[in-house]
Amino acid sequence: MAKVPEPVRTWLAERGYTVQGLEPVGGGDINQAYRVHTREGATFFLKRNPAAPADMFAREAEGLQALRTAPRGPTVPEPYLWGSDFLLLEDLRPAPRRPDYWPRFGRALAHVHQVHGPAFGFEHDNYIGLTPQPNPWTADGYAFFAQHRLLYQAQLAHRRGLLPAADVHAVERLATRLPELVPPQPPSLLHGDLWSGNALTDAHGGPAIIDPAAYYGWAEADLAMTALFGAFPDAFYRAYQEVRALEPGWRERFPIYNLYHLLNHLNLFGSGYLGSVRHILRRFS
Structure with missing residues (x-):
């Protein structure tokens, strides 16, 4: 059973959140993905890969941060915390596509x-x-x-x-x-x-x-x-x-x-x- 990395628990606790559970999210070929549910009702997105290169998630976070700076660009999730085997992100909470x-x-x-x-x-x-x-x-x-x-x-x-x-x-x-x-x-x-x-x-x-x-x-x-x-x-x-x-x-x-x-x-x-x-x-x- 998947566990929330201790640095993630600590980061969330420092901001007033208590982990309630993990919901697996499909779709990835390389990493495991989960929605982190908290008792307070907030959700976060967690990517995990124990076999990842040590700096892989740091480099992904860097790319996300760069894309977030583009004026009038698409929505890009904010990277909150990362380590050698995990990346904690803003949960986009995807809704059905708009007609446009x-x-x-x-x-x-x-x-x-x-x-x-x-x-x-x-x-x-x-x-x-x-x-x-x-x-x-x-x-x-x-x-x-x-x-x-x-x-x-x-x-x-x-x-x-x-x-x-x-x-x-x-x-x-x-x-x-x-x-x-x-x-x-x-x-x-x-x-x-x-x-x-x-x-x-x-x-x-x-x-x-x-x-x-x-x-x-x-x-x-x-x-x-x-x-x-x-x-x-x-x-x-x-x-x-x-x-x-x-x-x-x-x-x-x-x-x-x-x-x-x-x-x-x-x-x-x-x-x-x-x-x-x-x-x-x-x-x-």
């Missing part, structure tokens, strides 16, 4: 992408799932995406015996072609892992985002992830462009960005993703 959920979400994400960093990267390296995500500050977006996204994942998969050398070479060829395939873009604040499972609602039915792998990068890369496992509705993309215009051909470029996530899934979940990786490499390398 998707247009509001599109505009809100565009406002996030209007926040620009000093370069490509982030304050610290963090994680995409359980995979380390290197974020060294890099002036050139093409070099950043090539070295610290595509090639990092490809070389990791090769070392693990999941990606043959010929496929690594194909990733290298694609990386050299990035300047001709991808338009110049400024370093925008990104969620970093924006598939449908990380797009929720807040207590009012409005858009909310969770579980970031945040960094400053190409905004189109964030949009591409929204289409990887079933695209968001067209209303989302139309509303996004009311705030922030996209270069022609943006949909056709999505597979280039999503190669990063498919390589990561290859590393996390195994050879079932190799075919999808090769499909993109045949098209673009």
Whole structure:
């Protein structure tokens, strides 16, 4: 039976709350999630993973804090307390989606992408799932995406015996072609892992985002992830462009960005993703 970490009990007690129980919450592939109920009626959201890298939840909290600073962005839960194996968050208490959920979400994400960093990267390296995500500050977006996204994942998969050398070479060829395939873009604040499972609602039915792998990068890369496992509705993309215009051909470029996530899934979940990786490499390398 799951237990509330002692630091969480102490933190809650210092604020006048007594833990009443834990309610398991499904949906995650990597962490266990619970709603913490208190005798006072307040609820909190708790993520646990005893096998997590020691700084994983600290880096997630850092990403949440960055996203919370974006003016007019989606709702982002406040991180309250974290340790090597847990993260305590604001409970979003999701309500049913409002009728205008998707247009509001599109505009809100565009406002996030209007926040620009000093370069490509982030304050610290963090994680995409359980995979380390290197974020060294890099002036050139093409070099950043090539070295610290595509090639990092490809070389990791090769070392693990999941990606043959010929496929690594194909990733290298694609990386050299990035300047001709991808338009110049400024370093925008990104969620970093924006598939449908990380797009929720807040207590009012409005858009909310969770579980970031945040960094400053190409905004189109964030949009591409929204289409990887079933695209968001067209209303989302139309509303996004009311705030922030996209270069022609943006949909056709999505597979280039999503190669990063498919390589990561290859590393996390195994050879079932190799075919999808090769499909993109045949098209673009």
